[in-house]
Amino acid sequence: MNHPAFVHIPDSRTEGVRSYCEPATPHPLQLTFLTEEGERQWVDRLRGHIVAARLDAADRMIAEALAPFEGRIAKLAKIASADDVALEGWEDLMPILAEHEGPAITAITVGLTNEPDLVFDGTDEHEPTLVIALYSDDSFAFSSASRDALLAECLSDNPAFAGEEEDVEFYSVLTGLAALNTALIQSKHRYYLRDGRDGVEGRAPGGYCEYVLGTWVRALRFLQALERAADAHGLPEGARLVAGTFGLHTDFASLMREGEAPLNAQPAADIAPVATLTMKKWEPKHDPLADLYSPGSSDSGSSLRKRVVVDEGEPVVAAPPAQAVTEIAEPSEATAEPKPGLIARLFRRLRRA
Template sequence: MHELQTQFATQEGEDAWNAVMHEHFHSGQLGEAQAYLVSQLETLGTELATRCLIDDPDRVSITGWYELIEAIELHEGEPITGVTLAIANEADRAFEKGQVHYPYMLLGLYSDEPFAFSCADSAAMIGQALDEEGPAWAGYDEDIEVFLECEGLSAINTALVHHKERHFFRDDAPEHAPARYVEYVLACWWRALLFHRAVEKICAQKPLPHNVPVLAGMVDMKPEAVAVHGFVEGARPAVRDENEGPQMAEMLPSSMITRREVAEVKEPPTGVDLRRRVAESAEVEQPAKKSLMARIFGRG
């Protein structure tokens, strides 16, 4: 029996495990998360687990990035200082056998007007994205059309859409979770990892102008993992034409500037500590959340 079948026997156990995984993504520790997921998938050894390991991060890529760079450089309005990027499935997707499901991408480009991306660190951006009321930048995305695609996710995404055990009901207090349910949870995290590693790679290979950070996530798609990519420590001042006047933000009285406190993100656990942290994690009451569509893009 796989160790996570016992861990997931209770909702509290599964929630604790997911919390540790989210912490790895929030802290940018994708390498450790990948190594751990590989070991768990190898131990599970099911057909889908093997399918996941075939779809390694090198097989997933983001296309249209040069167009995004050009759009940021040529934008004539306030300088772009933050980008949000997410994958999602079509809401009316068909479930016929043999139907392939390609996730599509959602893109948002923002200036410092609604939220000071140029001065924010990763913790502040993630804190905003997870805010129950939605992020400060919701509804303020610039009217710029750029089309990106994430290639290489269709196989695992289709397998997850058609998976037969996407839910686990614990009405009878079972002693362990079904192996197929554990398979589904691990595969969902692997899909998230593939997407985030693709964004991480493209940001490293082709940084956006002026080191604009990318807040990446998933819309109505488990596990709704969020991470910041392309982040550079310190302020990233928005570059403006030297002939332009001061930014409006400099002219606003301090009473019009609202700051939100964001909980500090703790240092991520190491790969060695992962199992211990999961086992020791206490039950955390999870408040009802809006769709990630609303939290990141302020829509839906």
């Protein structure tokens, strides 16, 4: 149907949506997930590998649990190779930051999520969305915060650095997960209530187990792609790279990179010596007018201060030239001092002020 208002909703009999063919013998993960405690322990173990950035260990754990499943999500998860998932545009990060005139970037957060209401769009496949933000220590002490404190702040409901991103125009997209991501969006096996209405007995529903595994495969492939991009194109010196997911059933935060040279962890031996600050002894600024009043100067005051004849015809002799000002000091009481000239009086006034 081509009507623009038409919304396609997958039928419940579509494989991987509601319909699921249970195996004759339950798989090991179905027995592990039979109880809430068993599921929690398994997920916590996997999340521990992810948060600690032990991606190879997480990959092996997922692959072992996923191997016997053969449903729609399991098939898509198996063919979602790490080599086929990539972050496009990450190579632009360093050139963009080279022109950044703001404070030094000390943290980059990369979150994986989905746009809302995609479940109603069954006609297209959807890649997960990346949410990238760059921060400086002006908003939070990223450089000095411990690993646990930083991750706890990232997972809090209202992080201290929320809304304090640096004004840097940088975009990157994740590719290679559209098929798996769309299958997870459309799946109706998102919950296992354990109330007797799940349609199976003595095991966890296979569809639910596949959904959980699929969400962790999506998260793992994202982290592997981010790790490769950071290795290939680099990060700002001293910047910490934090990655995670939200709204995807696998919410977590992982410190992927500590930074090649953390700003507050530079060894003392590597710090360049600082030049000693020296100060020149203060001397009064040379007054060019003082030369005019110097007795030994060729341009003495006598050549400039000529006799002035007043209206009555009585000559007025100019005042004797003032001594050159060489330093600002109180004259000796025993020394007779001629009447100071204009420049000398100004210096004295400034000194007393």
